[in-house]
Amino acid sequence: MDEKAAQAPTGAPGSVPAIVVMGVAGCGKSAVGIALAAALGVTFIEGDRLHPPENVARMASGEPLTDKLREGWLDAIGEGIAASAEQGQGVVAACSALKRSYRERLSGFCSEIVFLYLEIDPATARRRVGSRKGHFMPASLVDSQFAILEPPDADERALTLDATRSVGELVAAAVRKIRGS
Template sequence: MDEKTEQAPTGAPGSVPAIVVMGVAGCGKSAVGTALAATLGAIFIEGDRLHPPENVARMARGEPLTDQLREGWLDAIGERIVVSVGQGEGVVAACSALKRSYRERLSGFCPEIVFLYLEIDAAAARRRVASRKGHFMPASLVDSQFAILEPPAADERALTLDATRPVDELVAAAIRQMR
């Protein structure tokens, strides 16, 4: 997978109030999001921590979430983004945002959101998820995420990066492309 730009947002990184690092489980959303937020001096929102207990239990049992079950979770992330942006803080959130409708829902809270899609193949994602310790998401759900994945289209405010690259390279590439 090569680094590519779906649509490069305009302005310097500081002018982007909100970035959502997105992709399937195991792509590195949390690692890249944490590092990107630290580099930009932004707040980091870990989307997994905002799932209601019922969603976590369902996923832990190996049951994929439905669109309806994701609505409240997406709203919780969107509300956190809005609070941070309203306080003048930059924000980076980790959220799968697998479907265009999910990204549109999040953009409804903050139209200036830029999505950073970490592209990875299914085999690599399964390996990464299987090697995680203490996370509720089992590797068995990776295929269900790929089944509903709608990569960002050219008309979305999104960057696509190769998730197999080192975190520091991904952060540098994201900042370079947002300039």
């Protein structure tokens, strides 16, 4: 899995767009998102914290979410991104954004979103999720995420990185691409 840019982020040199760190469970969205937000000096939004309790209960019991169940969650993340953008602040959000329609929904709140897709293989994702402590998402749901995953297409504002790399390497690569250096 190589570093691939679909449509390179644009903007003034040094400007920080809204960034959504995306991918299946276990790819490192939160760890990379937190570190990336710190490196850029911007706000971090943890998408998992915005799930309604009903969604968390469903996932904890091994039930995958439907598109309909994800709508309010995606809107909550989109509203958080839009609020930061309206205040002229950069923002990084962690959100699976597995389907193009989900990414389009998020982009409806802020057209300047850049998606950072952390690409990972199913076995590594299952292993990582299975070793997590205290998270509602069981490893049994990883395959359902891969089943609906639509990696970003070349016409989307997205950067694809190999999620098996270290958090530091991923953040450094993302910062280079985002800042255009």
